[in-house]
Amino acid sequence: MKILAISGSLRPGSANTSLLHAAATLISEGIELTIYEGLANLPHFNPELDGEVPPISVNNWRKQLRESDGLIICTPEYAYGMPGVLKNALDWIVSSGELVGKPVAAISASPSEFGGANAHASLLLTLTALAANIVLGASLSVPFVSKKLNTKGELTDPDTAQLLRFVLDALVAAIKVQPDAAERLL
Numbered sequence: 095m096k097i098l099a100i101s102g103s104l105r106p107g108s109a110n111t112s113l114l115h116a117a118a119t120l121i122s123e124g125i126e127l128t129i130y131e132g133l134a135n136l137p138h139f140n141p142e143l144d145g146e147v148p149p150i151s152v153n154n155w156r157k158q159l160r161e162s163d164g165l166i167i168c169t170p171e172y173a174y175g176m177p178g179v180l181k182n183a184l185d186w187i188v189s190s191g192e193l194v195g196k197p198v199a200a201i202s203a204s205p206s207e208f209g210g211a212n213a214h215a216s217l218l219l220t221l222t223a224l225a226a227n228i229v230l231g232a233s234l235s236v237p238f239v240s241k242k243l244n245t246k247g248e249l250t251d252p253d254t255a256q257l258l259r260f261v262l263d264a265l266v267a268a269i270k271v272q273p274d275a276a277e278r279l280l
């Protein structure tokens with residue numbers, strides 16, 4: 095089973111990326127969790143570039159999505175919404191449909207008490223537009239995230255670790271009952 099993890103933050107010291115690294119250590123053995131590294135390389139979405147030969151970085155993004163059985167997206171909140179780079183990446187797959195029926199776990203994290211709830215809501219709205227399978231029980235907002243990581247970015251809060259485990263379990267369970275891509279397109 096392959097899970098692609100996408101952080102909405104480009105910062106090297108990102109709390110959201112740190113949570114995805116924590117998820118990689120918490121996930122059951124035998125499940126491959128890969129963090130997508132190409133968000134910053136995607137061009138600004140332009141429907142006119144989305145012809146028969148899309149940019150290489152877009153093709154690669156779509157390929158990695160197709161090859162994954164499920165996704166975890168972990169997003170910060172900027173100005174009450176998800177970061178533009180994440181929305182941009184999602185806009186590139188409106189026409190190509192890689193997320194149709196794909197199980198997705200949606201996480202937000204912020205140093206604030208609300209845990210990036212607005213970004214979480216905006217992410218869910220876009221995932222709905224993409225017809226993704228937003229997995230029940232695999233949604234989480236992490237408040238006060240900076241207090242839950244140490245200076246190396248390691249997750250030190252046991253409650254958040256437990257919540258992340260629940261999210262991962264729900265995602266994996268949803269993937270196991272998911273029809274494969276060919277069946278989804280019938």
Ligand code: FNR
Pocket residue numbers: 103104105107108109110111170171172173174175203204205206208209210
């Ligand atoms: C923020 N931050 C923020 N946080 C929040 O909860 N709601 C918000 O609307 C915003 N807006 C915002 C705008 C800008 C320009 C910046 C730089 C920051 C704070 C943000 O959540 C915080 O920097 C996180 O740590 C970013 O996530 P990463 O990069 O640590 O994953």
